[in-house]
Amino acid sequence: MADDRTLAEMLRAQGITRRGFLKFCATTASMMALSPAMVPKIAAALENARRPSVIWLSFQECTGCTESLTRSHSPTIEKLIFDVISLDHHHTLMAASGEAVDEALNEAMEENFGKYILIVDGSIPVGNPAYSTVSGISNLDMLKHAAEGAAAIVSVGTCAAYGGLPYASPNPTGAASVEDIIKDKPIINVPGCPPIPVVITGVLAQFLTFGKIPELDSLGRPMAFYGQNIHDRCYRRPFYERGQFAETFDDEGAKKGWCLFKLGCKGPITYNACATTKWNEGTSWPVESGHGCLGCSQPNFWDMGGFYRALSMPTVDLANKAGIGLAAGAAIGVAAGALNRGKKAKAVREHETVTVDDLEKGA
Amino acid sequence: MDCKNEAACGEVAFTGNVTPILNEIKHALNSLIETGESTTIDLRAMPMAPGEMQQIESLLGTGEVTATINAMGSSTVNESLYAGVWLVTHRNTDDEILGKFIEITRIPSILESQTEDMRGALEALPDLLAENC
Numbered sequence: 001m002a003d004d005r006t007l008a009e010m011l012r013a014q015g016i017t018r019r020g021f022l023k024f025c026a027t028t029a030s031m032m033a034l035s036p037a038m039v040p041k042i043a044a045a046l047e048n049a050r051r052p053s054v055i056w057l058s059f060q061e062c063t064g065c066t067e068s069l070t071r072s073h074s075p076t077i078e079k080l081i082f083d084v085i086s087l088d089h090h091h092t093l094m095a096a097s098g099e100a101v102d103e104a105l106n107e108a109m110e111e112n113f114g115k116y117i118l119i120v121d122g123s124i125p126v127g128n129p130a131y132s133t134v135s136g137i138s139n140l141d142m143l144k145h146a147a148e149g150a151a152a153i154v155s156v157g158t159c160a161a162y163g164g165l166p167y168a169s170p171n172p173t174g175a176a177s178v179e180d181i182i183k184d185k186p187i188i189n190v191p192g193c194p195p196i197p198v199v200i201t202g203v204l205a206q207f208l209t210f211g212k213i214p215e216l217d218s219l220g221r222p223m224a225f226y227g228q229n230i231h232d233r234c235y236r237r238p239f240y241e242r243g244q245f246a247e248t249f250d251d252e253g254a255k256k257g258w259c260l261f262k263l264g265c266k267g268p269i270t271y272n273a274c275a276t277t278k279w280n281e282g283t284s285w286p287v288e289s290g291h292g293c294l295g296c297s298q299p300n301f302w303d304m305g306g307f308y309r310a311l312s313m314p315t316v317d318l319a320n321k322a323g324i325g326l327a328a329g330a331a332i333g334v335a336a337g338a339l340n341r342g343k344k345a346k347a348v349r350e351h352e353t354v355t356v357d358d359l360e361k362g363a
Numbered sequence: 364m365d366c367k368n369e370a371a372c373g374e375v376a377f378t379g380n381v382t383p384i385l386n387e388i389k390h391a392l393n394s395l396i397e398t399g400e401s402t403t404i405d406l407r408a409m410p411m412a413p414g415e416m417q418q419i420e421s422l423l424g425t426g427e428v429t430a431t432i433n434a435m436g437s438s439t440v441n442e443s444l445y446a447g448v449w450l451v452t453h454r455n456t457d458d459e460i461l462g463k464f465i466e467i468t469r470i471p472s473i474l475e476s477q478t479e480d481m482r483g484a485l486e487a488l489p490d491l492l493a494e495n496c
Contacts, residue, residue, distance in 0.1 A: 018477035020434035026473070027453050027461040029405075036403035036464060235378045235412035275410050281459050288413060 007208075008047040021046075028209070031202045033224040033273065045209045052208065053112035054119060055105065056090040057146055059139040060132045060166045060175060061122030065157040066092050068194035069201070085117075085204060091134065102135055109149050117207065118150035120178050123159040123166045127174015143181060152186045152213055153178060156200055158296060161189035161220070168302035179220060186213045189220035193296035196277050199225045219299065221271065230267035230293050233275035236260065254290060264308040265292025272297040378410050381418055384465075391467035392447055401468035416463070423448060423465075430474060436461070440471050 005013070011021055025043040029036060058066070070093070087093070088108035089101070096104055108116065120143065125131040129138035147153060155178040158164035166175035179187050190203050203222055206214050214222040231237065239245070239259040246253035246260055254263075261268070270293050274285040286293055292308075295301040305313075384404065391402035406416065424444035432438040436455040443450060449466045451473065 012479075017434055017483075018479040019432065019473060022477070023432075023434055023436075023438060023453055023473060026464070030407050030462040030464075033408060036405050039403075233410045235410055235415075238379070276408060282407070 004050060006047060007049045007051060010051070028202075028205050031198050032206045032209070033202070042209050045211075049208050049211075051086050052151075053108055053116040054085045054087045054089075054204070055108055055116055055146060055150075056087065056093075056119040056121070057134075057139075057142060058091045059120065059122030059124050059143070059160070060173065061157060061159050062165075063092055064194040065121040065200070066090075068192075068197045069156075085208070088112075088116075105146075109146065113149035115151050116149065117204070118146050118153045119156055120153060120160045121156045123163045123173075123175035123177060124181060125166070125173035126176045126181070127171075131173040140181065143178065147182045147185055150185055152188065152207065153182060154188045154190055154203060154207075155179065155220075156190050157195060158191040158193045158299075158301065161191040162299035164193065165302055167300075187220060188213050188216065188222060190225075191219075191221060191297040191299075192272060193294070193301070195297070196225075196273055196279065198277055199273055217271070219271075221297070225273045225277075226271045226297065228271065228273065228276070230270045230272055230275055230287075231265075234267055234287055235275070236287060249290065257290075260287060260290075260292040262310045263292050264306065264310055266295030266298070266301070266304065266307075266311065267293040268311060270295040270298055378412050378415060380409050380411065381415055381422070384409065384419060385422070388445075388448055388465060388467060392445070395447055395467055395469070401466065403467075404465040406463040406465060419465075420450065423450065432473060438473060440474055 008021065011024075016024075022039070022043060025039050025046060026036065028046075029039050029042050032042075034042070056066075089105045091101070094101060094104065122132075122139070124139045124143055126140055129140050132139045134142060155161040159166060159175075160178050163171070163175045163177045163180075166173055167177070179189070188203060188207075190200055192199070202225060203214070206222065206224065214224060217223055217226055219226075231240070234240075236257060236259050239257070240261055244253060244256075244258040245262040246258045247262055248254065249263065259265070265287065267287065274293070275287070278285045278288070294307055295304060298304075384406075387402075387404060391404075394400050394402065406419070426442040426444045426446065428440075428442040430440040432440065436453070437458070438451065438453045441450045442448070447467055447469065449468065449471050451464045451466055451471055453461045453463075455461050
C-alpha cells in the first residue's frame with residue numbers, strides 16, 4: 001500500500017526508459033487538455049510525484065462510471081492503478097469481500113489520513129438512508145466518515161456531482177450530491193453519464209502532477225475538460241448556422257449529417273469534452289453517431305423536458321392555446337406566452353408530486 | 364477522404380479547421396527558421412469532422428524520414444513532405460492511439476537519446492565487456 005518511491009523511480013524500476021517517460025508525459029498533457037509546451041513542466045512534476053492513496057466509494061449508482069474508467073486506454077487502467085495511483089479500496093474492483101473490505105478501507109484511511117483522494121460515484125439518499133447501505137452502514141455515514149481524512153474529493157459521474165438519475169423528479173430516495181453534504185473539503189465534480197474515461201484519469205493525473213485541485217467552473221468542474229461548449233466545438237455546427245436541420249432520424253437531413261438541434265440535441269447548453277476527446281479510443285461520439293447530445297454532464301439533465309424535445313420547445317403541448325394566441329395577434333401572443341409559462345410551472349409541480357401509487361392507478 | 368458512415372460524414376460536414384492548422388504550421392515553420400523555436404500542435408485538442416484528420420495527413424504527405432520507437436508501446440515519427448514538419452503518433456502496448464501531434468522542429472525530441480538512459484547504458488557496458496572480452 002504505502003510506497004514512498006517517486007513515480008519516476010517506480011517507472012525506472014520497471015524498466016521504463018526516460019524516452020518512455022517523456023512519451024507518457026506528452027500523452028498525459030494531451031489527456032489533461034494542456035498545451036504541449038507544458039510537457040517539460042509535467043515531466044519535472046511527475047519526476048518527484050508520489051502516488052497517492054485513492055479510496056473509491058460507490059453509492060446510488062449503476063457502475064457505469066467504473067465501467068467507463070476500466071475501459072480507459074490513456075493510460076491503461078492497469079498503468080493508472082499500479083503505477084500512478086494506489087487504489088486501496090474500490091467496492092466493485094477489489095478482490096476481497098466481506099469484512100476484509102471494511103478492514104482495507106479503515107487501514108487505507110488510517111495510514112493515509114489527511115492525504116488520500118476520495119472518489120465517489122453515485123448519489124447519497126438522505127431522505128431515507130436505508131435505500132442504500134454497504135455493510136449495514138448508510139451511504140451518508142460512510143461518506144461523512146471517509147471525507148474526514150480526505151485531501152480532496154472527486155465526485156465521478158452526474159449522480160455524485162449533482163444527484164443524477166436518482167435525483168430526477170420525484171426523487172423518491174431524497175438523493176443528494178456529495179457537495180450537498182460535504183462542505184469543508186475541496187470537491188472536484190467530474191459529471192457525465194458516464195464521464196469520458198480519459199477525463200476521469202485526466203483529473204487524477206492533473207491532481208498528481210500539480211498537487212492541487214485544478215481550476216473549476218461555476219459547477220465545480222475542471223475547466224480543462226468542461227470549459228468548452230459542445231455546440232461550439234461540434235463539427236455539425238456549420239449546418240446549424242445555415243439552418244440545415246434533421247427533422248427525423250431517417251430523413252435526408254439526417255443522412256446528410258445535418259444539425260440535430262430539432263431532434264432534441266442539448267449541445268448548446270452542455271459543457272463537456274465529447275466533441276474533441278470523443279469515445280471508444282477517439283472513434284466517435286453521440287452526435288457523430290447521429291444522435292443528439294443528452295446533456296448528461298449538466299445538473300438535472302433527466303428533467304430537461306425530454307431527450308427528443310428541441311431546447312426551443314415548451315415542455316408541455318400547448319398547440320391549441322398557442323394557436324389562438326398567434327391568430328389573435330401579438331398582444332394576445334404575449335398573454336399566451338404567460339399562459340404557457342403558467343401551464344409549464346403547473347406541469348412541473350404536478351410532475352413533482354407523482355407517487356408510486358399514482359403510477360399504479362394510471363396503469 | 365476515408366468515410367464509412369454517410370450519416371456521420373454528411374455532404375460537407377467540415378469544421379473548417381484544416382486550413383487554420385496548415386496556416387499554424389506555416390507560421391511555426393517560419394518561426395523555427397527565424398528563431399529556432401519549435402512548436403507542437405496537439406491534434407486531439409482540435410474539433411475534427413470525420414475524415415479531416417486523414418485529410419491533414421494526406422495533404423502533408425510522407426517525406427524522407429520514418430522512424431519507429433518501442434517505448435511503452437510503439438510510436439511512429441514521420442517527417443512530412445515539408446521539411447521540419449513531423450507527424451508523431453503515440454500508441455500504447457495494445458496498439459491503441461494515445462496521442463497525435465504535429466511537431467515543427469529540426470528533430471522531434473522523442474528521437475533523441477536521453478541522458479538518464481545513456482547513464483544507464485554506461486553502467487551496463489562494463490558487464491558486457493566483462494562477459495564478452
